[in-house]
Amino acid sequence: DVKVTQSSRYLVKRTGEKVFLECVQDMDHENMFWYRQDPGLGLRLIYFSYDVKMKEKGDIPEGYSVSREKKERFSLILESASTNQTSMYLCASSLPRGGAEKLFFGSGTQLSVL
């Protein structure tokens, strides 16, 4: 069974802390994505990656960075957490074009920044 695993289900951090959200997929997918989900706004794309060591900004990259050192792992980094980054963070993976419809999501990380 295919799997996208996010390291934490819940996280509570303080303003100004550096936060790492980890995501691992076991499907050998080239594409990986980070979204955040907020009520009334749906899922918004933060960053994505089409290959190892490659990254591209999504629609709301400000305040975030990413790292993809290995194909199966895609990390989201909040350099200095702020309260407006309190959200549900969802990682996803997919095959290249032709597989875009098969976005596989992790269960999400609910991050609270106090």
Next chain:
Amino acid sequence: DQQVKQNSPSLSVQEGRISILNCDYTNSMFDYFLWYKKYPAEGPTFLISISSIKDKNEDGRFTVFLNKSAKHLSLHIVPSQPGDSAVYFCAASGRDGNKLVFGAGTILRVKS
């Protein structure tokens, strides 16, 4: 500016009846449309999709209709079941095919 809009935040339907969820888009470059379902504490899961070359796609109780001229798509669930209660997200992708743009979601409640 939201390119994919789901204007109904919630919908309540009686078990056995039809559920109709609507979605509008503004970007004429979108050529692939999808619906995802999300239960609490789980990630979204793919439900059904449709290419812009079609106007209907059916999969069991789920049918998606696409009206390109109106830039509108809808998801029909017949008959609705209590287990269908979830948040439904409409999504679209352009010709690069790799990025999805999502709507805000509609909470469906199916009452038994």
